[in-house]
Amino acid sequence: MSDEPTTNFTASFVIPDEDPSFKHIPSKYYCSGCKKLLRHAFQTVCGHHVCETCKDELKECPVGDNDCKLSASLLEESESFIERFDTGIKRELSRLTVFCPFRHRGCAQECQWRHLQIHSENCEYGIFPCPYVKYGCEFKEIPRNKIIEHANKCKFHPERKVECRFGCGLEVKVKDLESHETECKNVHINCPLEDLGCTKISDVASREKVEEHIRSQNAFHFGLVSDSFGEVNDCVEVLTKDLIAVSETVEKLKDEIKKKDEIILRLQEEIANNRQDARNSNNNPDSFNSQEKSNSSGSFHSLEVNFGLLRVKFDEMEVRLESLEKSSYNGVLMWKIVDYMQKKRDAKTKKASTIYSPPFYSTRFGYKMCARAYLNGDGAGKDTHFSLYFVIMKGDFDHLLKWPFQQKITLSLLDMSGNGVHVSDTFRPDPNSKSFKKPTSDLNVASGCPQFIPIDLLENPSNGYLKDNQLLIKVSIDTSGLKDP
Numbered sequence: 334m335s336d337e338p339t340t341n342f343t344a345s346f347v348i349p350d351e352d353p354s355f356k357h358i359p360s361k362y363y364c365s366g367c368k369k370l371l372r373h374a375f376q377t378v379c380g381h382h383v384c385e386t387c388k389d390e391l392k393e394c395p396v397g398d399n400d401c402k403l404s405a406s407l408l409e410e411s412e413s414f415i416e417r418f419d420t421g422i423k424r425e426l427s428r429l430t431v432f433c434p435f436r437h438r439g440c441a442q443e444c445q446w447r448h449l450q451i452h453s454e455n456c457e458y459g460i461f462p463c464p465y466v467k468y469g470c471e472f473k474e475i476p477r478n479k480i481i482e483h484a485n486k487c488k489f490h491p492e493r494k495v496e497c498r499f500g501c502g503l504e505v506k507v508k509d510l511e512s513h514e515t516e517c518k519n520v521h522i523n524c525p526l527e528d529l530g531c532t533k534i535s536d537v538a539s540r541e542k543v544e545e546h547i548r549s550q551n552a553f554h555f556g557l558v559s560d561s562f563g564e565v566n567d568c569v570e571v572l573t574k575d576l577i578a579v580s581e582t583v584e585k586l587k588d589e590i591k592k593k594d595e596i597i598l599r600l601q602e603e604i605a606n607n608r609q610d611a612r613n614s615n616n617n618p619d620s621f622n623s624q625e626k627s628n629s630s631g632s633f634h635s636l637e638v639n640f641g642l643l644r645v646k647f648d649e650m651e652v653r654l655e656s657l658e659k660s661s662y663n664g665v666l667m668w669k670i671v672d673y674m675q676k677k678r679d680a681k682t683k684k685a686s687t688i689y690s691p692p693f694y695s696t697r698f699g700y701k702m703c704a705r706a707y708l709n710g711d712g713a714g715k716d717t718h719f720s721l722y723f724v725i726m727k728g729d730f731d732h733l734l735k736w737p738f739q740q741k742i743t744l745s746l747l748d749m750s751g752n753g754v755h756v757s758d759t760f761r762p763d764p765n766s767k768s769f770k771k772p773t774s775d776l777n778v779a780s781g782c783p784q785f786i787p788i789d790l791l792e793n794p795s796n797g798y799l800k801d802n803q804l805l806i807k808v809s810i811d812t813s814g815l816k817d818p
């Protein structure tokens with residue numbers, strides 16, 4: 334706690350709903366999201382202030398900075414990435430210089446926002462509404478020095494007696510008018526049984542008339558009530574019939590369930606008997622034991638569960654088989670990049686600046702590798718070139734292989750026009766580069782050509798590199814001297 338004498342005052346300063354007229358206000362006091370004055374300021378990890386509403390809806394950096402560390406995924410993980418309520422902002426705001434709200438009427442006073450309320454309540458230029466506005470007075474701009482005078486003679490003064498506007502002849506105090514009107518005999522109302530169909534009073538009539546109507550139409554009203562009671566009765570009858578039908582269906586279903594239960598029981602007995610037979614016909618003690626075990630847990634249910642597990646395993650195997658079939662084990666990768674235009678747009682907008690090929694292998698148990706492409710360029714090729722790289726991946730057999738990786742690498746963009754004008758680049762791995770050391774993480778640092786080919790050349794329709802919105806990349810390594818262990 335600070336000893337500053339004004340601390341308590343600031344703490345009790347309630348920011349008014351209406352923005353005052355600031356003499357000067359730095360833009361940092363406005364929300365980075367909605368640009369409104371920061372009434373409750375929260376600071377993001379990237380250093381911007383947002384209001385409470387914007388904080389709750391924050392999906393990305395409030396100033397729209399693509400490189401900002403406040404990525405959507407960070408926000409999803411935890412709200413704590415946004416720092417706590419920033420009381421400093423409120424204190425600073427409360428000390429900003431503001432003009433008197435009656436400046437347009439001639440007041441030249443300037444003060445800190447936190448002192449504004451006291452000033453404006455006492456400002457000699459102030460104008461105020463009549464205190465009896467709620468009783469109907471329409472004077473809303475009375476100068477300070479005239480307000481008492483007005484209030485005393487205001488015709489909506491609560492103690493003043495006025496004649497009832499419905500002409501019942503009574504004189505009622507202004508403050509009692511509202512309650513008088515709920516019982517005034519001249520106030521116009523409808524017959525209370527209008528909803529049940531009484532149309533004997535045209536629209537509305539005075540309370541006195543309606544009371545008279547109720548007395549005289551007793552029999553008619555009774556008829557209306559019993560008619561509608563009859564309708565309700567009919568409804569109840571229909572519902573009762575429905576209910577009976579439903580409970581009959583339930584009984585039938587119960588019977589069927591019982592029959593099904595009996596069938597299941599019989600089947601279970603049969604299975605148990607079969608097991609018993611199998612056990613009796615086999616006197617091998619090992620097999621007897623295992624039969625015993627499986628029998629103790631044996632039931633339809635567990636068979637079903639086991640079958641389900643097998644099914645899942647089978648599906649997994651199928652997926653693995655598929656990826657094995659797609660992988661190449663001869664040191665050559667053929668990589669088709671489909672949907673080129675969309676992927677390039679994604680690269681440009683940084684939605685996905687880079688894409689990876691599927692992995693390929695030098696031999697069945699050899700180096701695991703892949704290619705990496707930047708469709709909108711990377712480094713020296715940014716925005717101008719298609720960048721293509723070679724990446725060593727962490728493989729299952731790295732411990733059996735020779736490091737650093739030293740096979741010659743060829744990166745190619747294939748010409749699909751049939752003219753064979755492929756673009757190729759061949760290089761020998763630099764033995765000192767990190768890229769070719771034994772991997773310690775999933776992917777080594779990529780190595781290759783940031784300026785592999787200018788984008789306009791690649792996209793030029795008279796070249797055969799971009800066909801049907803697809804590119805064909807070939808990566809090959811020199812496998813001479815490589816053998817599976």
Ligand SMILES: [Zn+2]
Pocket residue numbers: 364365366367368369383384385386387388
């Ligand atoms: Zn906001």
Ligand SMILES: [Zn+2]
Pocket residue numbers: 379380381394395396398401402403
């Ligand atoms: Zn940011």
Ligand SMILES: [Zn+2]
Pocket residue numbers: 433434435436440441442452453456457458459
């Ligand atoms: Zn003033």
Ligand SMILES: [Zn+2]
Pocket residue numbers: 463464465466470471472483484487488489
């Ligand atoms: Zn008044």
Ligand SMILES: [Zn+2]
Pocket residue numbers: 497498499500501502503513517518519
């Ligand atoms: Zn009245």
Ligand SMILES: [Zn+2]
Pocket residue numbers: 524525526527531532533534546547550554
């Ligand atoms: Zn009626």
